[in-house]
Amino acid sequence: MMLINEKPKTTKMRIIVDAMGGxxxxxMTVRGxxxxxxxxxxxxxxVGNSEQIKQHLTNERNIKIVHSTQVVSYDDEPTKVMRTKPKSSMLVGLSMLAAGEGDAFVSAGxxxxxxxGTTLIVKRIKGIRRIAIAxxxxxxxxxxxxxxxxxxVDCTAQMLCQFAMMGSIYAEAVLNVNNPTVGLLNNGTEAHKGNKAAVEAxxxxxxxxxxxxxGNIEARDIFSGKANVLVADGFTGNILLKAIEGTALYFSKNLKDMLTKSFLTKISALILKNGISDFKKKFDYNEHGGAPLLGANGAVIKAHGSSGExxxxxxxxxxxxxFETDAVNIITDAVNKEGDV
Amino acid sequence: MMLINEKPKTTKMRIIVDAMGGxxxxxMTVRGxxxxxxxxxxxxxxVGNSEQIKQHLTNERNIKIVHSTQVVSYDDEPTKVMRTKPKSSMLVGLSMLAAGEGDAFVSAGxxxxxxxGTTLIVKRIKGIRRIAIAxxxxxxxxxxxxxxxxxxVDCTAQMLCQFAMMGSIYAEAVLNVNNPTVGLLNNGTEAHKGNKAAVEAxxxxxxxxxxxxxGNIEARDIFSGKANVLVADGFTGNILLKAIEGTALYFSKNLKDMLTKSFLTKISALILKNGISDFKKKFDYNEHGGAPLLGANGAVIKAHGSSGExxxxxxxxxxxxxFETDAVNIITDAVNKEGDV
Incomplete structure (x- = not known):
């Protein structure tokens, strides 16, 4: 009879949040x-300025605050932040994650x-050359x-291979993709195509x-969904990402202009309302939340800077x-098994 | 009185065309x-297979044919073409340009x-490190x-600087942009951003x-029109180009699906017909024709592979x-003046 009351406590996941980033x-971080x-x-x-946080915190259930005095801004040079902003919400949060005071960390900063900060505080998994953002x-x-x-921004072929491995593990464990396919972002599909690192990779x-x-995948084919994991150096990957973002925005702007041109086009816009909403959703990064930092000794997620709640x-x-899918440990095991590529 | 009949002949521009490329x-090349x-x-x-050309040539006015027996295909490895396809329409055409038998050359191949082929046959302008496609x-x-x-695909900072110079000259001379602005494609706008070549450049x-x-320009800002000349290594530039193309196509496909979903949405599509047509035009590469090869000792234009007439x-x-704007000579003068960067 006693046992009934002693059912194991379900341990809640503990998320540490950089309240001041974004x-x-x-x-929006507090509301989120x-x-x-x-x-x-x-x-x-x-983690952040407790006074400011409290202004937005209308329901404290399961939420606590750790006060910090500094904020990392977009203008801060990453390499200097460790020295100049040790008491920032971002670095304090990362230290808490490293100390085991939480299971995962989220920042939109x-x-x-x-x-x-993640590289220096949470540290890389042993054997991982660089932490990548995905x-x-x-x-x-x-x-x-x-x-x-x-x-x-500058990557060796070895780094690209680790990106492929980590991306595959994340896709399988967290995004539920069975047997994820990997494509190497390149300027052509043939094996000999690409810059030095791509050819070697x-x-x-x-x-x-x-x-x-x-094999190789061209930027125009990524929407086909043929590759679940896209591998690129961070310079090229960033250009790809922002080119997609820029084109989608430019397209949307032109679409909006078209739909608001006259009385009749506005009527059309009404008819198309649901379609347009689906359309927007399809291109909305926000639906997917954020980008994991892969290769770190902990679960760190970068939320989009412009995130709403x-x-x-x-x-x-x-x-x-x-955190729940244990992706960090799966990557650790994989890198131990594979040895140094 | 005699002089009236002797008015100077207006010399016609002579364009050499690779009839078999694309x-x-x-x-489509013949119709074009x-x-x-x-x-x-x-x-x-x-230049090309005369029999095949004649099938489509319904009006021979101001058009002549030079027969060639080989065709460069998309699968041909560029470095091998000089050996394996010397009699191709592309290489024969380039040789004619180099020999002064025409003023400019166009290929969609x-x-x-x-x-x-252009590098080896038409040759680079003295002092130009690499021919770029623009x-x-x-x-x-x-x-x-x-x-x-x-x-x-692999570029030094020096090469990027020459790209900037050549692009500026072409923009000013051929595209009629006064005082063109130059942006360096980068993963951030700050001076220290980018890979090794970008930081140096x-x-x-x-x-x-x-x-x-x-300064630097991010891929998402290129549609603002702030930079008239976008400088990038060919690997990154190609990813940018194809990312734009892929996103625009994906967007168009989704737009089309939305407009053809039901009877009512089809009515809306009818109302929006003109707007959609303008919209398409705005994103249509074909409107702009082709891409010049910059840095060669002659005017060579690459037409889009899928070009219609x-x-x-x-x-x-x-x-x-x-050819008319003398852009090749302006680049030659500039490189002589600047000396080696």
Whole structure:
């Protein structure tokens, strides 16, 4: 009889959140957190200016605050932040993650600083050459994960191979893609195509992932959904990402102009309302939450800088999955097994 | 009285055309040529399989044919073409340009082979490190020229500076942009951003073009029209170009699905017909014709592989301007003046 009352406590996931990072912080980060504790079984620690946080925190259930005095801004040079902003919400949060005071960390702040901070505080998994950022791109039939989206501008072929491995693990564990295919972003599909690193990586990936490596993929084909994992150096990956973003925005702007031109076109816009809403959703990065930092000794998620509350809540959901699926340990095991590539 | 009859002959521009290059050759190339001689004051020499050409040539006015027996295909490796396809329409045409048998050359064929063939047959301008391909991207208020769009995958900072110089000259002379601004494609706007070549090029460009160099530009901002010349290594440039193309296509496909979903949405599509047509035009590369090869000792234009007759005619118009504006000589003078960067 006693046993009935002694059912094991379900331990809540503990998410640490940089309350001060992002264009709309702390308002949207705080709102996103309240939404997340409502939807998911978790506890959140908001790190940041406690006074400002409290202004937006209308429901404290499962949320606590850790006060910090500094804020990392977009203008801060990533390499200097460790010295100049040790008491920032971002670095304090990362230290808490490293100390085991939480299971995952989410920030919508300065990407470069987050990568540097994660590398120096949370540290890399042993054997991993560089931490990569892995944004998720909505494509036909789902999403593709891009590794690297901008953390490492100069990459060797070896680094590209680790990106492929980490991206595949994340896609399988967290994004539920069975047997993810890997494409190497290149300026042509033929084996000999690409810059020095890409040509070398092609050969190495063929050996490392004989089944799942589908070869080179051109930027115009990524929406086909043929590759679940897109591998690129961070310079090229970032150009790809922002080219997609820029084109989609330019397209949307022109579409809007077209639909608001006259009385009749406005009527059409009304008829098309639902379609346009689906259309927008399809191209909305916010639906996917954020980008994981892969290769770190902990689950760190970069939320989009312009995140609203729903986007930020989605980033928290992603941090939860990142931790729950044990992706960090799977990557650690894989790198131990593979040895140094 | 005699003098009246002896008015100076207006010399017609002589364009050499690779009749066999492109997805729809020779049908679309031949049709494009007939359209061009109708619209512009020029003579065209079509190089290719004379029998096939004649099937489509319904009006021979100002058009002659030079027979050639081989065709460069998309699968041909650029570096091998010189040995394996010396009698191809592409290489025969380039040799004619080099020999002065025409003023400009247009091909919609294998880009890599065209760059290699141009480098080896037409040759580089003395002092120019590499020939670059410079596609034109439709942006707000006009167009931006991208140098390099894919000819040189690994680039030094010096090469990037020459791309900036050549692109500026072409933009000013051929595209009629007054005082063109130059942006360095980068993963951030700050001076320290980018891979090794980009960081170095930033400093050099600031010295070379103190007024016109606007600094780094992110891929999402290119549609703003802030930069008339976009400088990138060919690997990154090609990813940019194809990312724009892929996103625009994906967007169009989704737009079409939305408009054809039901009876009511089809009615809306009818109302929006003109708007959609303008919209398409805005994103249509074909409107701009082709991409010049910059740095060669002659005017060579690469037409889009999928060119229809209008696109091909536009590419011929561009070849005409390329020659008429003397852009090749202006680049030659500039490189002599600047010395080696």
């Amino acid at each position: 264009d709309n912080a702390p308002q 957190c309240m939404l997340a504790v409502e939807k998911y079984n978790l506890e959140i620690t908001l 300065n990407t470069g600083a987050l990568v540097t 944004p998720i791109i909505p494509v036909k039939g789902g999403a593709a994960i891009l590794v690297d989206g901008g953390a490492n 092609y050969e190495m990936l063929r050996e490392l992932l004989p089944v799942n490596f589908m 729903v986007a930020f809540c989605n980033a928290i959901r992603q941090a939860k999955s990142f | 997805d729809n050759a020779p049908q 040529c007939m359209l061009a001689v109708e619209k512009y004051n020029l003579e065209i020499t079509l 294998n880009t890599g082979a065209l760059v290699t 596609p034109i991207i439709p942006v707000k208020g006009g167009a931006a020229i991208l140098v390099d769009g894919g000819a040189n 930033y400093e050099m460009l600031r010295e070379l073009l103190p007024v016109n160099f606007m 209008v696109a091909f005619c536009n590419a011929i118009r561009q070849a005409k301007s390329f």
